[in-house]
Amino acid sequence: MSLKIDHVSVIYPAADGRPPVAALSDINLDIGEGEFVVALGASGCGKSTLLNLIAGFLSPTSGGLTLDGRMVMGPGADRAVVFQKHALLPWLNVIDNVAFGLQIQGIGKQNRYRTANKFIGLLGLDGFQSSPVYKLSGGMQQRVGIARALTCDPRILLMDEPLGALDALTREKAQELILRIWGETGKSVFFITHSVEEALFMGTKLIVMSPRPGRITHVFDLPFSRQFQGGAPARQVKASPEFITLREKVLNIIFADEEAVE
Amino acid sequence: MTDPRPAKGPGIWARLARARATRPGEIYGVPGQGNTFWLSVASVLALLILWWLVTALGLVKPLFVPSPQSVLAKFAQIWREGFTNTSFLEHILISTARVFGAFVLACAIGLPLGLAMGMSPLIRGIFDPPIEFYRPIPPLAYLPLMIIWFGIGETSKVLLIFLSIFAPIVLGARSGVKSAAIEQIHAAYSFGATRWQVMRHVILPSAMPEILTAMRVGIGFGWTTLVAAEMVAATSGLGYMVLSASQFLQTSVVIMGIFVIATIAFAFDMMMRFLERRLVPWKGRM
Secondary structure (H helix, E strand, O other), X not given: OOEEEEEEEEEEOOEOOEOOEEEEEEEEEEEOOOOEEEEEEOOOOOHHHHHHHHHOXXXXXXXXXXXXXXXXXXXXOOXXXXXXXXXXXXXXXXXHHHOHHHHHOOOOHHHHHHHHXXXXXXXXXXXXXXXXXXXXXXXXXXXXXXXXXXXXXXXXXXXXXXXXXXXXXXXXXXXXXXHHHHHHHOOEEEEEOOOHHHHHHHOOEEEEEEOOOOEEEEEEEOOHHHHHHOOOOHHHHHHOHHHHHHHHHHHHHHHHHHHHHO | OOOOOOOOOXXXXXXXXXXXXXXXXXXXXXXOOOOOHHHHHHHHHHHHHHHHHHHHOOOOOOOOOOOHHHHXXXXXXXXXXXXXXXXXXXXXXXXXXXXXXXXXXXHHHHHHHHHHHHHOHHHHHHHHHHHHHHOOOOHHHHHHHHHHHHXXXXXXXXXXXXXXXXXXXXXXXXXXXXXXXXXXXXXXXXXXXXXXXXXXXXXXXXXXXXXXXXXXXXXXXXXXXXXXXXXXXXXXXXXXXXXXXXXXXXXXXXXXXXXXXXXXHHHHHHHHHHHHHHHOOOOOOO
């Protein structure tokens, strides 16, 4: 799996008398097999625009994206998206939500339930197969969303602030769960977050973005998620001096951007 | 310095205007929260008693307000003997057939059209002006046109009812298209769904609550238009019964007919509410 983003710019056209907005300017980014790339930045820096580009919902004004050498022309099952919320289908129960992508691809009920059950087990949702999704907690709903994204065996998982709506405790557990699943499935991940700590803990590569125009200003290679996978407890990783030093460094960058906006 | 006057609480109006703390198990500040069943029962009983009292005391002449007993007696009599040589059941059946025939037709055409209008600017551009033009016109105003164009047979009757149901159904389906969250639509597309699959698997199910509401509103309009439709040279039907009874000043038949129409409409609405709970239990919950 290799995703290449090559000199991509996105300019929203002028509207209501306002000048055109450069949402993204000259973005270059490679995501390789098994990489966990986290995008972090002040609001308006174009993180979500970048995710929409990769997902194929949006076409770049200039530049191009390729996935395994093929141009990205539109959405496709090789890139699965996990949304922050509102993306499950409340008229379907848990297993039918998880199997939804397979249903779209025309796979028979027995086969899609078998695959869905595998990921329901992986996400710790066993026993909830026939529960209505609107009765689940926010954390469980998000796990249904992740299981659904995994069933179609995508080349890359695109996660748009997937944990943003969860409470702090659930969020930390979900971070560890996602890292465990990432380790077990070996998927590449593009992950957007507002939380510096989450970004540092989860990624193998961190891109820090700045607004006006939206661009990548810093790239860091991160060791922490590998440390966690190597057996170090999450809180110990997050309390290590290297983690704290980098956290402060990134926070300074982001606060400087926020102040520049104000 | 102490104030010798007793401390005064806020005025009675100020206290009534402010919500008090709620009991456990309820949510503070939800508008209109609370069970109304027994209040409704009491309200209906009070109205019935008032009606009976007014007639029993002879405050109003039976010509204007007949007593409940006489309406009931009329009901029994018409049930046995029919009205204008047509059995009561036939009056009910013919009216129900007209309203539900028009309703089924309006759903069959209006739902697909409304969904298409929500999905396609082309279809919306073409059909929005005529529908918005005729929608606010009272059916009685275009009733003469119906008669001139379609005669005095069943066609113009059913068509008149159809038109009154059609507009709310189209509007409901059209706005229902907007119910799906953009994330749900994006999720489907990201699995490689075609436009048709997105329509079938995301937009249509999420539009169901609005469609069911539109159907409830629509059938209500249908019953409202029934009497107007049966002004057209009808010889049977509940609307016809009410109309001709009023010409002979048989007020008890008028009231009885009104009750029958209301009962059928109410029973259908209860059925729709039941369907709503079964089909869209997730309504407003996600």
